[in-house]
Amino acid sequence: MNRKLTTIFLFIFSSTSLFGQGWLVDENTIQTNWNITFQVGRSALLGEVKTDFSGLMSDVNNQSDWAFNLQMAKMVWDSFDLGFEFGISNYKGFKNSTASVNYLMLNHSFNDEDKNFQPYPIYYDSDVTHFLVYAKYNFINFSTFSQSFLKLNLYVKLGFGLLLPSVEMGYKDLSNYNFTGLQHPLYLKGRYPSPQKYAHLIINPPALGMNYQLSDRIFLSAETSYQLNATDYIDGIPNFNKQLTPEVPDALLDEYRINVMGLTAKFMLGVTYFFNFDTHKQLRLRTLPFYEYRYRSYYSRYQKRSSKKQRQQRTPFFKENFKIEKK
Numbered sequence: 001m002n003r004k005l006t007t008i009f010l011f012i013f014s015s016t017s018l019f020g021q022g023w024l025v026d027e028n029t030i031q032t033n034w035n036i037t038f039q040v041g042r043s044a045l046l047g048e049v050k051t052d053f054s055g056l057m058s059d060v061n062n063q064s065d066w067a068f069n070l071q072m073a074k075m076v077w078d079s080f081d082l083g084f085e086f087g088i089s090n091y092k093g094f095k096n097s098t099a100s101v102n103y104l105m106l107n108h109s110f111n112d113e114d115k116n117f118q119p120y121p122i123y124y125d126s127d128v129t130h131f132l133v134y135a136k137y138n139f140i141n142f143s144t145f146s147q148s149f150l151k152l153n154l155y156v157k158l159g160f161g162l163l164l165p166s167v168e169m170g171y172k173d174l175s176n177y178n179f180t181g182l183q184h185p186l187y188l189k190g191r192y193p194s195p196q197k198y199a200h201l202i203i204n205p206p207a208l209g210m211n212y213q214l215s216d217r218i219f220l221s222a223e224t225s226y227q228l229n230a231t232d233y234i235d236g237i238p239n240f241n242k243q244l245t246p247e248v249p250d251a252l253l254d255e256y257r258i259n260v261m262g263l264t265a266k267f268m269l270g271v272t273y274f275f276n277f278d279t280h281k282q283l284r285l286r287t288l289p290f291y292e293y294r295y296r297s298y299y300s301r302y303q304k305r306s307s308k309k310q311r312q313q314r315t316p317f318f319k320e321n322f323k324i325e326k327k
Contacts, residue, residue: 044062044063167235219271234262
């Protein structure tokens with residue numbers, strides 16, 4: 001009788017123990033290997049590239065400003081992600097001597113019988129909202145002979161989508177408007193009282209980043225990237241050649257336009273959270289109440305668990321002793 005009871009108790013407790021050791025199967029399904037990332041950093045307009053890529057130009061002195069991105073992606077193959085990105089980037093700059101800016105000096109909008117632009121210092125302030133789809137490839141983690149794989153890996157990312165610019169440009173000193181007959185601001189698009197925004201194409205050439213794995217779910221990252229924006233007015237100054245004169249009407253302005261694309265750059269720091277969707281949670285809780293559903297990311301396969309001795313050396317006040325002490 002005692003032997004039967006012992007067998008029953010051993011079966012019950014060993015079964016519970018086995019259920020408690022349940023591990024997520026390493027399968028890449030529609031529910032597994034998702035991630036969400038938040039990034040914040042600095043952005044700047046580097047200049048404007050001619051559409052034939054014959055040169056880089058800039059009418060103003062550009063300064064860096066803040067930007068943030070929110071991303072959501074799914075690993076579709078090993079190391080390869082597809083995702084969606086939403087972000088807002090701010091740009092600003094100035095120019096103290098504006099006598100060389102054709103748009104301001106030669107455009108009839110600023111030069112007629114009642115208005116006369118004077119080359120006083122100007123500023124611009126812009127913000128750009130973008131929506132991207134992107135592909136991301138994660139390289140295998142770095143490794144060393146002594147420590148095997150490290151918790152670091154590089155990645156590259158390529159994306160394209162749409163951007164919606166909002167721009168304001170004007171004199172730094174508002175009193176200068178009194179001497180020119182002009183109104184503030186000199187250029188406005190995408191902001192009140194002209195809130196209509198126009199969509200433009202944005203291409204994100206391969207960005208380079210580095211991940212550091214804090215845990216199975218949380219990664220830290222640093223990323224640098226460039227963007228080609230199919231618009232020439234992020235700095236509030238459309239580009240025209242020197243043949244433009246105040247006598248040219250609006251209908252003919254495009255003949256004097258220089259076609260360029262904005263070239264911007266970002267340096268971003270981010271945190272990524274990896275997760276799986278669990279559509280069978282309620283069913284599992286009913287049928288296997290002792291089952292422990294633990295998460296392991298794809299990238300954890302490259303991590304080598306340290307030995308007990310190494311963990312104790314790193315945390316000297318913690319001892320992994322599971323033996324029952326005798327009193």
